[in-house]
Amino acid sequence: MISRDDALAHDAADGLAFARARFSLPAGTIYLDGNSLGALPRRTAARIAATVTREWGERLIGSWHDAGDGHGWVDTPARIGAKIARLVGAAADEVIVADSVSVNVFKLAAAALALRPGRRTIVTAADDFPTDAYVLDGLARLAGAELRVAADPLAALDGSVALLWLTQTHYRTGAVRDLAATTAAAHAAGAVMGWDLSHSTGAIEVDLTAANADLATGCGYKFLNGGPGAPAFAYAARQHHAALVQPLSGWFGHAAPFAFKERFRPADGVARLLSGTPGILGLAALASGVATFDGVDMAAAAAKSHALGDLLIALVEERCPQVGIACPRTGRGAQVSLSHPDAEALTQTLIARGIVGDFRPPDVLRLGLPALYTRFVDVWDAVEVLAAVLAA
Numbered sequence: 005m006i007s008r009d010d011a012l013a014h015d016a017a018d019g020l021a022f023a024r025a026r027f028s029l030p031a032g033t034i035y036l037d038g039n040s041l042g043a044l045p046r047r048t049a050a051r052i053a054a055t056v057t058r059e060w061g062e063r064l065i066g067s068w069h070d071a072g073d074g075h076g077w078v079d080t081p082a083r084i085g086a087k088i089a090r091l092v093g094a095a096a097d098e099v100i101v102a103d104s105v106s107v108n109v110f111k112l113a114a115a116a117l118a119l120r121p122g123r124r125t126i127v128t129a130a131d132d133f134p135t136d137a138y139v140l141d142g143l144a145r146l147a148g149a150e151l152r153v154a155a156d157p158l159a160a161l162d163g164s165v166a167l168l169w170l171t172q173t174h175y176r177t178g179a180v181r182d183l184a185a186t187t188a189a190a191h192a193a194g195a196v197m198g199w200d201l202s203h204s205t206g207a208i209e210v211d212l213t214a215a216n217a218d219l220a221t222g223c224g225y226k227f228l229n230g231g232p233g234a235p236a237f238a239y240a241a242r243q244h245h246a247a248l249v250q251p252l253s254g255w256f257g258h259a260a261p262f263a264f265k266e267r268f269r270p271a272d273g274v275a276r277l278l279s280g281t282p283g284i285l286g287l288a289a290l291a292s293g294v295a296t297f298d299g300v301d302m303a304a305a306a307a308k309s310h311a312l313g314d315l316l317i318a319l320v321e322e323r324c325p326q327v328g329i330a331c332p333r334t335g336r337g338a339q340v341s342l343s344h345p346d347a348e349a350l351t352q353t354l355i356a357r358g359i360v361g362d363f364r365p366p367d368v369l370r371l372g373l374p375a376l377y378t379r380f381v382d383v384w385d386a387v388e389v390l391a392a393v394l395a396a
């Protein structure tokens with residue numbers, strides 16, 4: 005039997021325990037849904053307040069170029085992008101914060117079609133988070149391209165494929181695709197490789213550079229703790245920057261937005277992935293969220309989340325024979341997925357008892373395990389409640 009003291013001993017030995025103080029977590033709740041909406045960083049409210057009262061209220065429009073900290077609002081997408089870059093194994097100038105994941109999928113996939121003239125097929129996976137395929141379908145119709153939504157996307161590659169677009173960490177099962185091997189398969193078929201890193205960024209170790217990945221996007225409101233509807237990020241490998249053409253070529257992606265020239269001239273580098281004016285209040289919250297990773301080694305964070313998941317699985321197997329394990333034992337994101345025929349009602353009952361996870365159809369109770377604020381004892385206490393609910 006794994007005891008509560010065993011869990012407490014893990015917490016006592018946890019090299020990342022310091023990070024929990026960076027968050028404001030409600031008493032009486034065990035929050036296991038940070039993979040859907042990251043918890044509130046303690047500094048976010050003050051950060052937004054300063055942006056509103058000092059930068060907006062006092063410096064007004066001057067803040068676009070000097071918000072009083074030596075930087076202007078206009079640089080914020082690139083500055084936060086540079087910090088996210090460290091978390092995904094990219095160079096600082098390969099990542100920019102922009103729009104939502106859905107919008108970035110559109111821009112990046114269109115850019116991929118332009119990188120492979122003569123090829124008109126996009127391949128994606130049937131069971132990935134659906135927004136990607138929805139957007140790719142819209143793009144394909146607009147561009148006169150073919151979208152293949154395949155159960156086995158690698159088997160769907162052929163000489164007509166311009167882009168293989170996949171999610172690395174599966175939203176429901178937590179299964180993680182091999183970034184380097186999958187990218188190599190796309191390249192062997194002559195295709196550009198694009199990644200949705202929404203459930204990977206800030207959750208597992210990602211090395212876009214080592215994987216030789218081409219394009220990627222990821223979410224700001226999950227593991228990056230950027231707040232509800234936080235802007236997303238977009239990545240393009242430096243080798244593609246000069247040829248990168250995206251169709252939402254708005255003024256913020258212009259080489260000289262404030263010159264108000266008649267013709268569009270793309271900015272150098274990933275800045276050309278910007279479209280319109282970035283939401284500065286949302287960026288202030290995202291900056292605070294990304295700062296919760298300051299001094300945090302992603303390898304250590306990933307290892308801790310995996311250990312939390314291993315403990316959860318072991319406890320469930322010991323105490324909850326009514327539920328199945330619906331995630332991989334190894335090679336998992338920062339979550340555990342459990343299956344139960346009444347998973348939806350079970351999720352609601354747990355939430356009423358202060359254990360916040362979420363339900364994903366058809367039968368999955370999904371429990372997120374962000375390393376920065378989840379304790380081993382939280383996992384133990386959550387399974388204690390789960391076992392009691394199931395026994396009742």
Ligand SMILES: Cc1ncc(COP(=O)(O)O)c(C=O)c1O
Binds near residue numbers: 175
């Ligand atoms: C894998 C994945 N991609 C994209 C999204 C949605 O991104 P956005 O709302 O920024 O368009 C989600 C949301 O949960 C997701 O899990």
